[in-house]
Amino acid sequence: MPLASYQTSVPVVVDEAKCIADKGCTVCVDVCPLDVLRISDLTGKAYMAYDECWYCMPCEADCPTDAVKVNIPYLLR
Amino acid sequence: MAMDEILDGMSEVSCDVLVIGGGTAGPMAALKAKLKNPKANVVLLEKANVKRSGAISMGMDGLNNAVIPGYATPEQYTKEITIANDGIVDQKAVYKYAENCYSIIEELDSFGIRFLKNENGDYAVKKVHHIGTYVLPMPNGETVKKALYRQLRRARILISNRYMATRLLTGADGRIAGAISVNTRTAEFLVIKAKAVILCTGAAGRLGLPTSGYMFGTYENAANSGDGYAMAYHAGAALANLECFQINPLIKDYNGPACAYVAGPYGAFTANNEGARFIECDYWSGQMMLEFFNELQSGKGPVFLKLNHLHEDTISEIETTLHKVERPTRGLFHEGRGTDYRQQPIEMHISEIGFCSGHSASGVFVDEFARTTIPGLYAAGDMASVPHNYMLGAFTNGAVAGEHAMEFADNTDFAAFDAADVARERDRVMAPTKRDDGIPPNQVEYKTRRLVNDYLQPPKVTRKFEIGQRRLAEVRDDMENRMVARNSHELLRALETHSILDCADMAAHASLYRTESRWGLYHLRTDYPEKNDDDWFCHTLLSKKDGRMSSEKRAVEPYIVPIADDEKDLYDKQRVRTSA
Numbered sequence: 001m002p003l004a005s006y007q008t009s010v011p012v013v014v015d016e017a018k019c020i021a022d023k024g025c026t027v028c029v030d031v032c033p034l035d036v037l038r039i040s041d042l043t044g045k046a047y048m049a050y051d052e053c054w055y056c057m058p059c060e061a062d063c064p065t066d067a068v069k070v071n072i073p074y075l076l077r
Numbered sequence: 078m079a080m081d082e083i084l085d086g087m088s089e090v091s092c093d094v095l096v097i098g099g100g101t102a103g104p105m106a107a108l109k110a111k112l113k114n115p116k117a118n119v120v121l122l123e124k125a126n127v128k129r130s131g132a133i134s135m136g137m138d139g140l141n142n143a144v145i146p147g148y149a150t151p152e153q154y155t156k157e158i159t160i161a162n163d164g165i166v167d168q169k170a171v172y173k174y175a176e177n178c179y180s181i182i183e184e185l186d187s188f189g190i191r192f193l194k195n196e197n198g199d200y201a202v203k204k205v206h207h208i209g210t211y212v213l214p215m216p217n218g219e220t221v222k223k224a225l226y227r228q229l230r231r232a233r234i235l236i237s238n239r240y241m242a243t244r245l246l247t248g249a250d251g252r253i254a255g256a257i258s259v260n261t262r263t264a265e266f267l268v269i270k271a272k273a274v275i276l277c278t279g280a281a282g283r284l285g286l287p288t289s290g291y292m293f294g295t296y297e298n299a300a301n302s303g304d305g306y307a308m309a310y311h312a313g314a315a316l317a318n319l320e321c322f323q324i325n326p327l328i329k330d331y332n333g334p335a336c337a338y339v340a341g342p343y344g345a346f347t348a349n350n351e352g353a354r355f356i357e358c359d360y361w362s363g364q365m366m367l368e369f370f371n372e373l374q375s376g377k378g379p380v381f382l383k384l385n386h387l388h389e390d391t392i393s394e395i396e397t398t399l400h401k402v403e404r405p406t407r408g409l410f411h412e413g414r415g416t417d418y419r420q421q422p423i424e425m426h427i428s429e430i431g432f433c434s435g436h437s438a439s440g441v442f443v444d445e446f447a448r449t450t451i452p453g454l455y456a457a458g459d460m461a462s463v464p465h466n467y468m469l470g471a472f473t474n475g476a477v478a479g480e481h482a483m484e485f486a487d488n489t490d491f492a493a494f495d496a497a498d499v500a501r502e503r504d505r506v507m508a509p510t511k512r513d514d515g516i517p518p519n520q521v522e523y524k525t526r527r528l529v530n531d532y533l534q535p536p537k538v539t540r541k542f543e544i545g546q547r548r549l550a551e552v553r554d555d556m557e558n559r560m561v562a563r564n565s566h567e568l569l570r571a572l573e574t575h576s577i578l579d580c581a582d583m584a585a586h587a588s589l590y591r592t593e594s595r596w597g598l599y600h601l602r603t604d605y606p607e608k609n610d611d612d613w614f615c616h617t618l619l620s621k622k623d624g625r626m627s628s629e630k631r632a633v634e635p636y637i638v639p640i641a642d643d644e645k646d647l648y649d650k651q652r653v654r655t656s657a
């Protein structure tokens with residue numbers, strides 16, 4: 001059976017102007033318990049790659065530049 | 078992208094003591110093992126990152142079960158936990174925890190974690206349980222993980238982050254030999270030979286499906302997919318009382334604790350839609366959950382946490398605590414819905430089911446030394462069978478496990494395992510990556526968990542369980558033969574799906590075995606509605622025998638703290654009486 005991809009609005013948003021992943025930062029990617037953040041090849045910035053979030057907040061709390069904002073996932077908002 | 082590419086790799090390391098899971102119990106176990114023998118090698122393996130993993134990822138509000146001299150005695154605590162669990166308790170392990178936990182509090186204090194004190198410098202313990210007083214707030218509870226991490230670094234514990242353990246290895250003599258793990262970002266294998274292994278992988282928190290439909294919107298840290306239960310089962314260890322599910326009263330949809338333990342001592346309470354109190358005590362027990370469930374069904378639901386009768390200053394204080402640590406997105410959730418504690422009560426609901434001894438009583442069977450039924454294999458925290466253990470129990474029993482495991486390791490050599498076991502595991506793990514087409518892990522997981530809700534959630538009905546088992550077997554066939562993972566992150570989820578399905582099968586099997594009702598809502602069987610002490614005043618142990626799931630009875634060990642007849646049913650009297 002072929003696979004289709006499925007649209008979801010992700011809860012975690014990164015302010016690309018503030019993110020310094022292009023200078024080597026990977027803090028949010030490192031700490032996330034669900035391992036759902038990645039650094040984009042295209043933009044060189046962090047982003048939520050998988051919508052599998054426990055809305056727990058280490059990514060936001062530990063980001064050195066305050067670039068991460070955790071929102072409540074839409075389904076339970 | 079490169080990070081989640083599937084690589085073909087396999088390496089092998091060895092250590093004296095291997096700790097699997099670096100949340101709460103795990104760091105303490107690793108630390109105590111290392112301090113016991115500083116020359117030995119201790120490896121702490123973690124699926125996520127020890128800095129921020131586990132239930133206490135963002136810290137904790139307080140200790141739920143502190144036995145502090147002057148406020149409570151180990152005897153009182155043991156009695157309370159025995160009664161709260163309908164008597165099905167091996168008291169030795171509970172008593173040992175109660176005796177040891179105060180020294181762990183002092184040790185945590187020396188790590189820089191503070192506990193609330195009153196003007197006289199005494200611990201300010203609060204009453205939440207039915208009988209005794211055990212709840213101790215932590216004013217800098219958000220620093221717990223950092224404090225632990227500092228100790229791990231100082232003791233030079235070897236930490237391996239982003240490795241998910243998938244199976245335990247045992248020797249021909251049945252002793253533990255190590256574990257197999259997979260890197261969650263490269264799919265490379267790491268085989269760890271160990272003389273002793275301590276499982277600290279937390280609850281089975283992704284068993285039921287939250288009512289929001291969001292698979293990761295669980296009460297437990299969603300990384301805790303029940304891997305420890307599955308690994309212990311496949312290694313041949315016994316698991317105790319799995320029919321005693323974990324079900325919690327939570328904030329609806331948000332699925333975090335409403336924190337009656339925090340707000341209760343200030344005068345907040347659980348209320349029905351008339352604003353009236355209907356339970357005597359907010360402490361989470363099966364009996365309390367049954368009254369909660371009954372209220373929801375009665376037409377007097379929904380159920381709320383009511384604070385709006387409190388003084389503004391009190392509400393602000395509660396708000397600060399509840400919105401800062403533990404689940405700090407809580408404030409955001411309320412804001413989104415326009416809920417202000419001053420105006421509206423907080424709507425609550427019943428959580429999805431799970432396994433968790435931290436809050437209820439089921440888990441990998443352990444004795445008072447945290448030993449499982451496999452020599453050299455230990456377990457501590459939410460996945461081990463010591464009931465109502467919470468965070469302090471994870472720390473305390475983690476410490477017990479660490480010390481005892483190192484003693485075991487010091488007196489033994491590596492057990493030899495069969496290389497064919499590793500090869501077989503590699504085939505099992507990699508199977509979803511060898512397919513080009515099939516069913517993705519998220520769909521297999523969703524269906525499994527949806528079936529758990531439809532068929533296994535209490536009230537438990539035999540016929541429904543039997544249908545559930547058949548449907549779960551169909552999903553298993555899909556999982557084993559048709560599941561596809563296209564990168565190593567999907568493979569992580571695929572492996573978790575195996576654990577979830579194993580736990581679902583165990584939940585069904587254990588529930589059908591115990592033909593009575595016990596522990597309030599946790600094991601409410603409509604076709605056996607009564608408690609039957611004559612036949613079922615015992616533990617049940619589930620294990621793998623000749624490749625099949627099997628259950629047996631195990632006698633409750635003679636009490637060391639006697640319970641008088643008129644005390645036995647104190648937890649059965651949860652409902653507020655309407656007339657005097």
Ligand SMILES: Cc1cc2nc3c(=O)[nH]c(=O)nc-3n(C[C@H](O)[C@H](O)[C@H](O)COP(=O)(O)OP(=O)(O)OC[C@H]3O[C@@H](n4cnc5c(N)ncnc54)[C@H](O)[C@@H]3O)c2cc1C
Nearest residue numbers: 098100101102124130131132141242279435458459467468
């Ligand atoms: C929201 C919430 C609020 C709570 N509030 C309180 C409170 O106020 N007071 C209190 O006393 N208790 C509280 N508890 C309970 C307490 O936090 C837990 O009982 C305790 O932290 C459990 O510790 P643990 O080590 O067993 O599990 P965890 O701390 O969850 O650690 C398990 C670890 O194992 C890792 N892991 C899982 N599978 C694998 C694998 N296959 N391979 C490698 N690693 C793996 C996980 O990533 C995780 O780091 C709360 C729990 C929750 C979820």
Ligand code: SF4
Nearest residue numbers: 019020025027028063
């Ligand atoms: S922690 Fe902040 S700065 Fe660093 S990669 Fe993540 S978003 Fe960017």
Ligand code: SF4
Nearest residue numbers: 032053054056057059
């Ligand atoms: S909120 Fe938690 S799970 Fe979600 S991305 Fe941040 S760290 Fe990861």
